[in-house]
Amino acid sequence: MDLLLCPCCRQILWDPVTVCCGHSFCRKCLHGPSPSKCLVCKQRLHLRGPRELKCNTLLCNLLDKCLDRETKLERITRDTQDLISQQEYEEARKLTSRGIGLAPEDIVLRTLRSQVYVALKQYPEALQDAELICISQPQNPEGHYRKGIALMHMKEQKEALLHLHQCLLLNSEFSAARREMGQLLEGLGCSVPSAIEDLMEEAFRYLKISSMDTPHVVVPMEATCMMPQSNSACMNLRSDTDEERTSSMAQPSEVAAKSSSSYNQEHQPDKGEINHKLEEEKLKCCQKSRPSLEELLSLSDVECSLCIRMFLDPVTTPCGHTFCKECLERCMDHQPYCPLCKQSLREYLRVGRYPATALLQDIMSSIFPLEMMDRNQVHLSEMAELSNLVHNVPIFICTMAFPGIPCPLHIFEPRYRLMMRRCLETGTKSFGMCLYESGKSFADYGCMLEILNLDYLPDGRSLVETIGRRRFRVVKRGQLDGYHTAEVEYLVDKVLEGEELQETERLHDMVYQQLEECFSQNQGSLPRRIFMQYNQPPPKEDNIQASPDGPSWCWWLLSILPLDPTYQLLILSLTSLKERLLHLKHILSMFLPTQS
Incomplete structure (x- = not known):
């Protein structure tokens, strides 16, 4: 799993983005004041805004297969908290929704999303998440606090005050709830005592009075069911007799303490039982070791979608898709768009550099070393066949060329762009030049040209400097991937004496x-x-x-x-x-x- 660590934060990669040098980082690590140079190779990075950072789709899929649910949820929770602290609320909303899709029962993510919804002023959605927390964990003060905040923004002050009061009953040290309750009481025209007991007494008194005046605003039935039984007795706002009201209001702080104690005794499980269960879970986790990458990934996970073979020199486009370098170049010979999403790659083509995706290379060499060796061997065999300048000479059909004479060329046809790349890749840097001849496609005689320099233009065209070398006679004609080839016999002048x-x-x-x-x-x-x-x-x-x-x-x-x-x-x-x-x-x- 060390392969999957981000070079920046040294944690498991999350939403990996592959930058122009071929190294991958967490998307979050490239947000904000992003590094000017790659932390691995020190190459200068030209990063645009956060919206331009597209995740590497292939690496995302590999990580999704390799990481267990707990690791994913832990990372989502941590990243969401960071986004909230940076006030990136829309990104935080997307991330929490993604986590809740993985684990709908996760209370922490529900709590965070409720907070995010409030920041985005989507109060009904915030209330819905808070209600689910209260139903799932009625003893959780955070759920009541979040529900109180949502209700307060929805102008439901009395219901909001009730849930903030319930939050403090469950946790009297909840400073945020205490602060919000004080502001709420102040807005309702009540006094705001500094002591927590007096503050809760004032809130309790206001709730009792308002319930007698407007009984229809009593706490909703599902929230009442969530409250502790003794506390419900203390806060039964539907009491009909003055004697019950008086006895309930006599010592609110004392009643609150008794209600919490009574609730804990009746509903909380034994600590010994909890510890025993925790030990059992830990033992199970130890017995069940995490599977290795070899067990999690298969060869089909590292196949190019264009050639349906194992990646060879995999490169990742700015839109986040990964292909073999040769496959991508052949596609861009025809049109400068991503083969999958059709996003324009003109800028990528203009730069003309396609570094391999380092992490994917490392994963393949670590998990599939034999398969990778076979793939490279096949490629070398193909290159050896292409580099045979007798039986498999690539033919450019254009003009006359002569030995020792420069011949500048302007390349724009896709087939000849492929031909030029292969001439450079094989190391021969040579191809044949022949005139067109009707009925034969090209003439029987031609001249070999050697590439001296090749300049790529931003739109994919190229200017090629060549010089004539040896003359040849065509013995046999052929074709390969759209361009012509020939078996040739080189011409030599007769020796004179x-x-x-x-x-x-x-x-x-x-x-x-x-x-x-x-x-x-x-x-x-x-x-x-x-x-x-x-x-x-x-x-x-x-x-x-x-x-x-x-x-x-x-x-x-x-x-x-x-x-x-x-x-x-x-x-x-x-x-x-x-x-x-x-x-x-x-x-x-x-x-x-x-x-x-």
Whole structure:
């Protein structure tokens, strides 16, 4: 049960709220002057008002299964008293009503709710709770006091005075009842003696006189039945003879003492009998040990409602619902709302951080260690399959990409948002880029892109910086969770030797010289207008076979020339450097003036 302690108050969690760092606290502990930093990880907390603090629904359900009724009632009682002291009466009303739902016979909660109803000026409801206390425990002075207070606010002064008098008969040290009785007598025009005996005598005298004048305002029958028998005789306001009235009024304090003593002797159980019963109850509690969390919880209690599997990296949304991190992200790829309650999660999405719910992780690792290990192993297997960049390459269908050339992307489709996350999660940070081709979904050739940086926008879109890496040929097409995949074969330029290598090197130098001439043209010429945003071409490599894709300046030139993508794709697919250089020579020759 130590797992279930609140880090703040060190008591069993109650109405747990999971904050932005993933740690959970009692909702009450976050009320009022809430901590600016998490007490566990010291991360800065940005808490809104108390109404914005939503309880963690899953943890509430787990606590409901783990805690016995006595523990729940004890916590409800303590929290209600704290709320009343802070004048949080509406919250206190909800809490007491919740406790009474668990234990309708609980007198302490009935008493507290009656007090709360008075503070909320709901006097009939306060009177109803007080009457139930009086019926259940007629010897309880608190019930009569609460009934007297409710009646007093309902302008029933005489009935209120009767119950305050009864409260003091049962407990003469009840200072609040004494104070209220004095104010009530003062309002009725009576004297207010300082001594308790004189005060009660004055109240008794007023009640006797008012009962003779208005017999219909006598104490209700159910309240009369609750009073001690000897006290009823002393306060029988329906006496018909003056002799009975005189004898009853002779020594009110003496009669009160006798009535309480007589009542206690007649109705109170023997102390030895009470102690014996208490010992029996304690023995039963000791014999019956509290069940452990393993006995109280099952695997179904820690299942994600989206994938119906054991939680993996469980995260809790601001609305209090818990999901696997991957499940939640996939839902928010489509719309930024909670999958269960449909509350907007735009702000949560904007922050872009989803820390795991620490307490739930601890509970699962403590109670279901083997199952959690199996769940992690399944996830690792899935990631290993996704990270295979030969048989399971994710394909982005968009534009042409070339080796070594940057390719910025704007991601907004749900399927590609999922693809980008998986590329980062698997650690490959790579995916294939292909042109669209009718009848095949995407072209037979493409280029791998490596993710350099990914920036999430507040609405879920993202800006991705990528750079081209290796060329490939598509061997087999497939699909996974909405996006395309492919089995690929990577392209490598043919290795040149001897005269063929020397010939290709001469061609390489010639084409690069053509490119330099394009840069040296006048400002108004066609080649200069094409290259006007560049100061000079990329440097020429000394070893034309250093890369399996050939010199990088060739791909740079191909990426900036205004060529048909189909023609660009044709050049991309070539594994002969000589053929690529011939194509580039032909294109540049059209930009340069005819040589004599």
